[in-house]
Amino acid sequence: MKVLLTGGAGYIGSHTAVELLNAGYEIVIIDDFSNSNENVLNAIKKITNKDFEFYKFDYKDREKLEKVFEENKIDAVINFAGFKAVGESVQKPLEYYYNNVTGAIILLQTMKKYGVKRFIFSSSATVYGNPEKVPITEESKTGGTTNPYGTSKLQIEQILTDLYKSDNTWNICILRYFNPVGAHSSGLIGEEPQGIPNNLMPYIVRVASGELEILSVFGNDYDTPDGTGVRDYIHVVDLSIGHMKALQKLDRSGLYIYNLGTGKGYSVLDIVRNFEEATGQKVKYKIAPRRDGDIATCYADPSKAKAELGWEAKRDLKDMCRDSWNYIQKKKES
Numbered sequence: 001m002k003v004l005l006t007g008g009a010g011y012i013g014s015h016t017a018v019e020l021l022n023a024g025y026e027i028v029i030i031d032d033f034s035n036s037n038e039n040v041l042n043a044i045k046k047i048t049n050k051d052f053e054f055y056k057f058d059y060k061d062r063e064k065l066e067k068v069f070e071e072n073k074i075d076a077v078i079n080f081a082g083f084k085a086v087g088e089s090v091q092k093p094l095e096y097y098y099n100n101v102t103g104a105i106i107l108l109q110t111m112k113k114y115g116v117k118r119f120i121f122s123s124s125a126t127v128y129g130n131p132e133k134v135p136i137t138e139e140s141k142t143g144g145t146t147n148p149y150g151t152s153k154l155q156i157e158q159i160l161t162d163l164y165k166s167d168n169t170w171n172i173c174i175l176r177y178f179n180p181v182g183a184h185s186s187g188l189i190g191e192e193p194q195g196i197p198n199n200l201m202p203y204i205v206r207v208a209s210g211e212l213e214i215l216s217v218f219g220n221d222y223d224t225p226d227g228t229g230v231r232d233y234i235h236v237v238d239l240s241i242g243h244m245k246a247l248q249k250l251d252r253s254g255l256y257i258y259n260l261g262t263g264k265g266y267s268v269l270d271i272v273r274n275f276e277e278a279t280g281q282k283v284k285y286k287i288a289p290r291r292d293g294d295i296a297t298c299y300a301d302p303s304k305a306k307a308e309l310g311w312e313a314k315r316d317l318k319d320m321c322r323d324s325w326n327y328i329q330k331k332k333e334s
């Protein structure tokens with residue numbers, strides 16, 4: 001089976017590429033390196049000892065996209081080519097809707113033209129907004145997103161739902177990621193946010209390595225066990241394996257939605273403690289005001305993915321911390 005990965009050089013795309021290649025799938029990657037670089041491709045090849053087709057262009061370029069479908073017999077598409085910085089999306093809403101929503105439409109139109117109807121979409125727990133209760137099941141209410149990034153995910157989910165209603169021979173799988181962290185155990189691929197990171201784990205890594213001075217813990221007065229925000233952190237390799245399981249599910253038509261999380265919630269201070277224990281590095285932190293738009297608690301009920309895909313997260317918080325740290329150390333050495 002040949003799988004097209006748009007944004008396949010990015011953080012989650014590259015880890016999924018590795019898992020697919022290792023499992024014997026053929027892959028084609030499209031990436032414009034807007035949030036990644038060429039070295040990632042070599043790293044994927046080094047880890048897997050396998051080769052793949054690569055095209056460098058913006059996935060919204062319809063002509064070039066069509067050429068990929070003409071040159072390759074694509075069986076399924078996984079779309080990782082989304083912009084994902086929450087804060088930036090507030091500053092640049094048009095860019096976010098254009099890239100994420102229009103891009104998805106162009107991709108789906110092209111798939112339709114070439115008769116390819118298996119599609120996996122990278123969605124996010126952000127579509128649940130401020131959840132009424134935790135753990136969050138796939139039936140929990142969606143909506144109430146507070147930024148264009150989150151709204152773009154919700155809009156694409158709606159488009160996919162309508163597409164499936166119009167033609168139920170599509171095989172569509174929506175994967176709602178919780179908080180992906182960690183890196184491949186080789187230390188060759190991982191997360192490389194540009195500039196000062198917004199997300200917790202990359203920020204912690206940079207404080208531990210001395211690149212940033214101190215972590216601001218955004219609020220310690222939430223209604224959580226220690227007052228700091230609680231999230232469902234999931235190792236990126238587990239998440240990638242989830243995509244492979246979803247691909248196996250797409251052998252019959254349907255519209256499927258799965259939460260990909262561990263089902264466990266950890267606070268900001270839990271993460272700091274576990275990071276220190278796993279790596280032996282000190283993480284300096286201070287308590288700061290709450291960050292706008294943050295919610296107190298968000299974690300998944302992942303039981304549907306377990307029951308239907310036979311998937312569950314295996315890697316624990318220490319693995320996530322150690323692998324995040326290992327990646328940055330390896331990068332510094334190279």
Ligand code: WQD
Nearest residue numbers: 084086124126198199200203216217218229230231268294
């Ligand atoms: C986690 C916790 C912060 C930074 C976001 C997106 C979501 C998904 C993942 C994907 C919160 C606290 C953070 C810091 C802190 N997007 N924190 N100090 O907000 O759960 O989810 O990323 O691409 O759609 O909304 O993740 O890592 O930013 O924050 O105290 O410097 O850490 O308040 O409780 P979040 P996060």
